[in-house]
Amino acid sequence: MGWKENRELRKVQTEPLIDIKLEPVEYRIHFLRLKITNVGKGGAHNVKIKLFPEPSLDASFLVTAQKAIKVFMQRDFMIKGVNYLAPNDSKYTDYLSFTGLNPKELDSEYFFNLIFNAEIRYEDLKGKKYKNTYKIDTSELKIYKLGESFEEALPKALAGIQKSLESMSKNINRQTAFLDKKSKAEETHWNE
Template sequence: MQIDPSILIASFSVIVASGATLATFLGWIENRKLRKAQTEPFVDIKLESMPQSISLLRLKITNVGLGSAFDFKLNLRPHSLMNDVQREEINQIIDEFSRPQFIIKGINYLALNEYKFSSYINLMRRNEEYLELFFTLVILAEVSYRNNIGEHIKQFFELDMREFDGSYTLGGTFEEVVPKSLKDIVSELKKANQLVQHQGRLKINNERNKKEKRLSIHQIRKQMK
């Protein structure tokens, strides 16, 4: 039985056309994903020290994505692995962090690269026993918001204080802090000494100029006589 060549050609054309249609559809999906990624917000949350003192810790919430975040909400709670003592301490820390109203009520709009800070906790006044407890705590942060087309996005972050234990020192080690402080002091003393020397040279030059001026006036008067 012979097959009509035209049927083969038609079948092949249908297969090619179907393949091209599928490739176009898959390309459209990938382009859509790419366009969405280029305008998608991404809200990041981390624990950081304040510039005034490394013992003052706060949360920094930043939109590091490529689009604006809407109806932003933040929920902080103890991690499920925490025991009762740890949970109690975490709840106290959350209460301190949550003084700004946006943590309680949320934010209507968080623009690209915009950031917000929580209130801070001070570890400088805590004893060693508390710090040992602090470096075992894990806070679970649940972040929810919407993108520019209304899609709901939810993310979870584990703020694990244990990551700082052994590698994170409040204010730096003694070996790091003291040499830097001494270097800064020596630098300031050098600047002050240079300023005093400069002012001294100016004073000497002024006195010399006054003396030379008096001598010149005296010589002119002698010549006039």
């Protein structure tokens, strides 16, 4: 039994495992893209990725899901596949933007309520075939928030400014008192 478990462990340690996730772009928080990564210990060959909307989506959300999928599928590797994806290697799709400045953008209210599926097929070095299907729920990203709202941040910022001004005023008063004392001492020295 131990020999069988060891054999299974060795096999798992050499298998590829392709993972896909929706993530913000590091240098632009309002851009999102898909990251496809081989998190397994073995290389993945002939990787094919297919994206499709969740069948249970309402018709109004279906249009947004199809637009998002069209943007993600624009990269050559998403269309033709990847010949080889090494362990810990990643590929990134085109990004979606929510700033209102370019035609790739989508309505964020619809987008952050989508669910779409990613089907990934690939092989290991020996030709063993794998198929994984992932549900990508965009609503999970709604909980992330950068900073505070203006209404929350303004009173704190004003209190911080007030505190800084009071501290500067005290420092100026101390410096003025020190300089006055020093100049009086010098004046006394010259009068003698």
